[in-house]
Amino acid sequence: MRESSARTMDQHTPWHLACVVCDAIYPGLELRYRCECSGTLDVIHDLSKCELTKEKLDLRLGSKKPLDKSGVWRFRELILPLPEETLEQIAATRGEGSTHLYETQTVAQKIGLENLWLKHAGENPTGSFKDRGMTVGMTLAKHIGMTSVACASTGNTSASMASYAALSGLNGIVFIPEGKIAYGKLSQALAYGAKTIQIEGDFDDAMALVQEICNSEGIYLVNSINPFRIEGQKAIGFEILQDLGWNVPDWIVLPGGNLGNNTAISKGILELYEIGIIDTLPRLAVIQAEGANPLFTAWNGGGEMNPIKAETIASAIKIGSPVSWRKSMRGLHALKGVVTEVSDDQIMDAKAIVDAAGIGAEPASCATVAGIRRLVSEGVIKSDETVVGILTGHLLKDPKVVVNYHMNELSNINSKRANAPIRTSADIDEIRRIIRQ
Amino acid sequence: MRESSARTMDQHTPWHLACVVCDAIYPGLELRYRCECSGTLDVIHDLSKCELTKEKLDLRLGSKKPLDKSGVWRFRELILPLPEETLEQIAATRGEGSTHLYETQTVAQKIGLENLWLKHAGENPTGSFKDRGMTVGMTLAKHIGMTSVACASTGNTSASMASYAALSGLNGIVFIPEGKIAYGKLSQALAYGAKTIQIEGDFDDAMALVQEICNSEGIYLVNSINPFRIEGQKAIGFEILQDLGWNVPDWIVLPGGNLGNNTAISKGILELYEIGIIDTLPRLAVIQAEGANPLFTAWNGGGEMNPIKAETIASAIKIGSPVSWRKSMRGLHALKGVVTEVSDDQIMDAKAIVDAAGIGAEPASCATVAGIRRLVSEGVIKSDETVVGILTGHLLKDPKVVVNYHMNELSNINSKRANAPIRTSADIDEIRRIIRQ
Numbered sequence: 001m002r003e004s005s006a007r008t009m010d011q012h013t014p015w016h017l018a019c020v021v022c023d024a025i026y027p028g029l030e031l032r033y034r035c036e037c038s039g040t041l042d043v044i045h046d047l048s049k050c051e052l053t054k055e056k057l058d059l060r061l062g063s064k065k066p067l068d069k070s071g072v073w074r075f076r077e078l079i080l081p082l083p084e085e086t087l088e089q090i091a092a093t094r095g096e097g098s099t100h101l102y103e104t105q106t107v108a109q110k111i112g113l114e115n116l117w118l119k120h121a122g123e124n125p126t127g128s129f130k131d132r133g134m135t136v137g138m139t140l141a142k143h144i145g146m147t148s149v150a151c152a153s154t155g156n157t158s159a160s161m162a163s164y165a166a167l168s169g170l171n172g173i174v175f176i177p178e179g180k181i182a183y184g185k186l187s188q189a190l191a192y193g194a195k196t197i198q199i200e201g202d203f204d205d206a207m208a209l210v211q212e213i214c215n216s217e218g219i220y221l222v223n224s225i226n227p228f229r230i231e232g233q234k235a236i237g238f239e240i241l242q243d244l245g246w247n248v249p250d251w252i253v254l255p256g257g258n259l260g261n262n263t264a265i266s267k268g269i270l271e272l273y274e275i276g277i278i279d280t281l282p283r284l285a286v287i288q289a290e291g292a293n294p295l296f297t298a299w300n301g302g303g304e305m306n307p308i309k310a311e312t313i314a315s316a317i318k319i320g321s322p323v324s325w326r327k328s329m330r331g332l333h334a335l336k337g338v339v340t341e342v343s344d345d346q347i348m349d350a351k352a353i354v355d356a357a358g359i360g361a362e363p364a365s366c367a368t369v370a371g372i373r374r375l376v377s378e379g380v381i382k383s384d385e386t387v388v389g390i391l392t393g394h395l396l397k398d399p400k401v402v403v404n405y406h407m408n409e410l411s412n413i414n415s416k417r418a419n420a421p422i423r424t425s426a427d428i429d430e431i432r433r434i435i436r437q
Numbered sequence: 438m439r440e441s442s443a444r445t446m447d448q449h450t451p452w453h454l455a456c457v458v459c460d461a462i463y464p465g466l467e468l469r470y471r472c473e474c475s476g477t478l479d480v481i482h483d484l485s486k487c488e489l490t491k492e493k494l495d496l497r498l499g500s501k502k503p504l505d506k507s508g509v510w511r512f513r514e515l516i517l518p519l520p521e522e523t524l525e526q527i528a529a530t531r532g533e534g535s536t537h538l539y540e541t542q543t544v545a546q547k548i549g550l551e552n553l554w555l556k557h558a559g560e561n562p563t564g565s566f567k568d569r570g571m572t573v574g575m576t577l578a579k580h581i582g583m584t585s586v587a588c589a590s591t592g593n594t595s596a597s598m599a600s601y602a603a604l605s606g607l608n609g610i611v612f613i614p615e616g617k618i619a620y621g622k623l624s625q626a627l628a629y630g631a632k633t634i635q636i637e638g639d640f641d642d643a644m645a646l647v648q649e650i651c652n653s654e655g656i657y658l659v660n661s662i663n664p665f666r667i668e669g670q671k672a673i674g675f676e677i678l679q680d681l682g683w684n685v686p687d688w689i690v691l692p693g694g695n696l697g698n699n700t701a702i703s704k705g706i707l708e709l710y711e712i713g714i715i716d717t718l719p720r721l722a723v724i725q726a727e728g729a730n731p732l733f734t735a736w737n738g739g740g741e742m743n744p745i746k747a748e749t750i751a752s753a754i755k756i757g758s759p760v761s762w763r764k765s766m767r768g769l770h771a772l773k774g775v776v777t778e779v780s781d782d783q784i785m786d787a788k789a790i791v792d793a794a795g796i797g798a799e800p801a802s803c804a805t806v807a808g809i810r811r812l813v814s815e816g817v818i819k820s821d822e823t824v825v826g827i828l829t830g831h832l833l834k835d836p837k838v839v840v841n842y843h844m845n846e847l848s849n850i851n852s853k854r855a856n857a858p859i860r861t862s863a864d865i866d867e868i869r870r871i872i873r874q
Contacts, residue, residue, distance in 0.1 A: 123560075196857075399625075402628045424634060
């Protein structure tokens with residue numbers, strides 16, 4: 001971090017950085033990602049002067065101003081409260097957020113609920129929830145004068161980073177490990193023009209190298225450790241509440257991989273509560289895949305998190321050593337949270353239900369619905385409680401798994417809702433028979 | 438059509454159907470797709486009583502009502518003016534439209550313009566502009582009591598139809614030809630639960646069979662011939678004007694495949710002009726791929742359209758016999774339109790520019806940008822004119838072509854903007870060298 005500290009800006013900000021472990025504090029614009037003690041950092045806002053109201057936020061829904069049209073920057077006083085004129089000039093926005101909240105009886109009935117809403121973060125511009133955090137990370141990078149940004153990722157993060165870097169006129173650099181890469185997953189990073197560097201070694205090697213390079217070359221790191229991405233991701237919680245007319249649901253449920261998203265949502269909701277925009281709190285449920293369940297083990301065992309080797313069909317949550325685990329536990333405690341796990345078979349069955357409701361989402365997203373179903377069956381969630389589940393990625397992020405499921409070609413998955421094409425001759429009576437089935 | 442006429446509803450509507458060829462008229466809710474003379478049909482609104490204003494439309498931007506949040510139903514008086522309470526009950530909406538209008542200097546400069554806006558219809562829920570038409574087709578199907586809907590399609594239409602059918606509780610049926618089907622393109626139809634019937638024969642056979650089955654089985658046909666889909670697609674033009682504060686651009690440019698989209702945009706804009714919401718008209722440019730250019734040939738030859746065997750990398754506009762050609766010419770005449778053609782190489786080069794600007798779109802979408810570039814170079818579009826280009830599909834609709842382009846693996850395409858991954862050892866100095874390049 002030596003070279004980086006030279007870039008620290010002395011500007012006063014209505015927020016500062018604080019260590020999650022030792023409570024050490026740092027200036028709001030200091031270029032650092034970890035505390036001296038190596039703990040991760042939080043953005044702490046001075047909320048005493050925040051004059052945001054429901055009415056002000058609702059008025060912005062009708063505005064044509066880019067900051068208001070963004071489902072992140074609409075809540076800017078709680079995200080990155082730079083002066084309005086500064087944000088108007090530098091905010092790296094492409095209309096992220098403002099995604100649909102589906103009220104779905106079809107899915108609700110199948111999993112034992114009376115009311116279910118699904119908030120579709122996969123409807124963001126690059127197809128995943130990552131855009132909400134990236135717009136903030138990239139805006140901060142511009143504000144402190146960075147010209148390049150980097151991350152290690154083979155999936156949704158690289159896609160989002162590459163797009164927002166290009167949009168902001170910054171150089172985007174993606175580090176990926178060698179070996180069998182599904183380039184389909186990288187197609188967005190390549191398309192959006194990020195320099196993509198494939199390194200001999202595994203993902204941990206790529207991660208270590210990107211951190212070293214960022215520090216020595218003055219490049220801004222936008223991996224999950226970046227605390228400003230969390231600030232942007234908070235907006236999904238704000239938007240759910242705004243969608244519901246500021247009525248607080250009983251539960252918010254989402255998948256847990258790197259655990260940044262649940263960290264963000266709980267942080268944001270507690271801030272909304274602190275400034276009086278809501279006066280009750282929802283409970284939070286985090287759903288992990290059985291093969292990628294370090295938080296589940298730690299939370300239910302009451303102890304520290306132990307990294308594991310992750311394996312699940314839900315690639316977006318296939319993470320064995322989540323960087324935000326400690327932050328995320330804090331939010332779980334504050335919101336009377338629960339953590340559960342579901343099998344790949346349960347995830348794919350839930351996905352078939354969500355897809356066939358006409359909504360559709362990538363596998364990791366559907367861990368949410370599989371988890372709700374489990375928690376309802378266990379009586380943790382009551383059937384008459386109001387539940388909002390978050391879908392994190394678009395169906396189009398993983399078309400291969402869709403086709404393989406419906407052709408019954410996934411090993412260890414029982415495709416019991418398979419919808420394979422039906423072959424027939426061009427005989428009209430035969431076709432009639434098929435249609436009437 | 439015999440069985441169908443029995444379903445005709447006698448309800449009075451503020452619109453009727455009219456034949457594009459012989460001007461015969463039919464009731465607004467009659468279940469028919471062609472005139473007795475076999476001409477295609479138009480929805481003709483009675484605009485004399487339409488009291489829509491800019492102010493009313495702008496007020497709806499801030500509303501949380503589902504009809505107002507939809508970028509189609511926000512303009513309902515000009516789309517499908519059923520009573521408000523009826524629409525509130527039956528509208529098959531999932532927040533389609535309200536897509537981003539990108540002002541992009543990066544792309545503008547590269548193609549010789551001072552100002553360019555790109556309207557991204559690929560940001561619709563299923564990833565293409567088809568959702569705007571489908572929400573209206575499906576709503577009409579529900580209104581007249583249909584329980585099943587069908588189309589022949591291997592691409593964006595099947596995806597959109599399957600989603601909206603599922604959302605509406607209707608049975609969706611997709612007809613596809615036998616042979617080498619890229620199931621990836623069908624993944625959405627399978628996922629959203631449409632019954633997918635693969636028929637021995639080619640696409641024309643599938644198309645003929647779906648029409649026969651729809652007529653005999655009382656199934657609603659939502660292929661491009663359906664006039665109500667055009668009504669929904671008009672909204673992309675309305676939204677562009679609303680995005681621009683009701684200032685009319687000099688040009689609107691879009692790709693031409695089946696020609697429904699340009700038909701819709703010109704129809705809608707002429708209606709806006711008729712009711713006085715705008716007082717000038719934009720010009721319209723339709724861009725075809727060289728290998729799928731029947732409108733280009735007909736328009737510039739001044740005659741009838743002759744079907745061709747289409748071949749282009751831009752699969753969404755690979756159509757040799759566009760069903761809406763006659764309708765589309767009418768709009769081109771009214772808006773002083775031009776039709777041009779571009780090569781696959783030019784399409785892919787334009788795509789590399791659009792993608793690297795951080796926006797991204799499927800190949801057919803980028804015919805728009807390739808076409809603008811050609812028209813600017815020919816002096817048809819002046820560099821200081823305001824131009825809005827329409828991108829019709831999301832980047833994620835065709836990730837394979839992206840990877841193949843950047844790996845320089847497309848035959849007959851010069852990947853001159855290729856952005857392939859760079860392989861390196863885990864040597865920090867080597868990585869620094871790569872980054873500084």
